[in-house]
Amino acid sequence: MSAAFINPLARNAIGTVNTARAIKQWTRELLDLPVEAVVCVNELVCHVPGCPPKETVVLVMRGRDTDQVSVHQAMRDITCEDLAAAFALHMEGE
Numbered sequence: 001m002s003a004a005f006i007n008p009l010a011r012n013a014i015g016t017v018n019t020a021r022a023i024k025q026w027t028r029e030l031l032d033l034p035v036e037a038v039v040c041v042n043e044l045v046c047h048v049p050g051c052p053p054k055e056t057v058v059l060v061m062r063g064r065d066t067d068q069v070s071v072h073q074a075m076r077d078i079t080c081e082d083l084a085a086a087f088a089l090h091m092e093g094e
Helices: 013-031 080-092
Strands: 038-045 054-062 065-071
Touching: 013 038, 013 054, 013 080, 065 080
Parallel strands: none
Antiparallel strands: 038 054, 054 065
C-alpha cells in the first residue's frame, strides 16, 4: 500500500482546521446559537480591486434563516473582535 499524497504547497492543514474551529466557536458564542445551527467557514481569494488577497466568509444557517459575513482577512489572522465587528455591521444592515 502506498503512502498518502502530501501536497507540498498546501498550508498547514492542522492549523487551518484549528483556526476554522475557533472561528466557528466564536460565532456560536457571539450569536448565542442553538446546537442545531450550522456554521461554515471558508477562506476565499478576493478578486475585487483594492480588496486584500484573502477573505474569510462565515455562513450561519438556522433552519430557513441564513446569515453570511465576510471578513477581509486571511482566516489565520482573524480575531474574535474582528468577527464581532463583522456581525455587528451585518446586523445593522438588516
